Amino acid sequence: MNSFELLVALKHQGYIKTTRDALWWPRSRTFWVVVGAILTQQSKWENVEKSIENLESLGVDSLEKLATLRMETLVIAIQPSGFYHTKAKNLHQLATQILDKFGSFDFFCEHVSREWLLDQKGIGEESADAILCYACQREVLVVDAYTARLVKGFGYEFESYQELQAWMQEGVLHHFEKIQKLYSREMSVAEVYARFHGKIVEFCKQNSKGKVVDIGSLSL
Structure with a gap:
C-alpha cells in the first residue's frame, strides 16, 4: 500500500463533509x-x-x-x-x-x-x-494521531512525525497526475494535502473505538 491508494479509498467513501470549508479546516486562509x-x-x-x-x-x-x-x-x-x-x-x-x-x-x-x-x-x-x-496554503501535509492510527491498521508504523509525513507526501507526489484525473479538475499539491488530511480525520472520527481505527470499510 502507498498513501495514494489510501487517498483513493477515502475519496470513494465520500469524505469530506460537503458543508465544510473547501480546504476542510474551517475558515482556511484566514488568521x-x-x-x-x-x-x-x-x-x-x-x-x-x-x-x-x-x-x-x-x-x-x-x-x-x-x-x-x-x-x-x-x-x-x-x-x-x-x-x-x-x-x-x-x-x-x-x-x-x-x-x-x-x-x-x-x-x-x-x-x-x-x-x-x-x-x-x-x-x-x-x-x-x-x-x-x-x-498559508503551503505544500505541507499535516499528519497527526489519526493518521498514525489509520496507517497502523494497514501494518505501517513510523518512528517519527517526519518519517510518517514523508511517506504520506511521497505517495501523493508520485501519483499526482492520477490524482488530478481522480478529481476531474486541476488541483494544487497544497489543496490535495489539505483535503487528504481532512479525509483522514473525518474517517477516523466516524470509525474509531478508543485509539483503534476500524479500517474494514476501506478497500485498497
Whole structure:
C-alpha cells in the first residue's frame, strides 16, 4: 500500500463533509487558522468553535485585535477549549510575534518559515504544519494521531512525525497526475494535502473505538 491508494479509498467513501470549508479546516486562509491551531490542542473542535464565537462577540476579527485584547478577557473567552491560561498566553504571544516580525497576516503567510513557527511557544510540528497548510496554503501535509492510527491498521508504523509525513507526501507526489484525473479538475499539491488530511480525520472520527481505527470499510 502507498498513501495514494489510501487517498483513493477515502475519496470513494465520500469524505469530506460537503458543508465544510473547501480546504476542510474551517475558515482556511484566514488568521482563524492560527487561533484554531493553538486552541484545538488537547481539545475537541466543537469547543474550539465556542471559543472562536466568544472571541468574535468581543469584536476580534484580526490578529491586531487579538493582540490588543486584555489577557483576562482572552482567558475567559477561550475557556471552552481548556488549558485556557496557557493557551491564552501562547495565543497572545504568537499574535504579537507575528505582527512584530511580519507586520500583517498576509505578509506572514507569504514569508513565514516552519523553523520560525517551531521557535514559538506552544507550536509543535503538527500545529506548525496546520498553519502552513491551511492558513498559508503551503505544500505541507499535516499528519497527526489519526493518521498514525489509520496507517497502523494497514501494518505501517513510523518512528517519527517526519518519517510518517514523508511517506504520506511521497505517495501523493508520485501519483499526482492520477490524482488530478481522480478529481476531474486541476488541483494544487497544497489543496490535495489539505483535503487528504481532512479525509483522514473525518474517517477516523466516524470509525474509531478508543485509539483503534476500524479500517474494514476501506478497500485498497
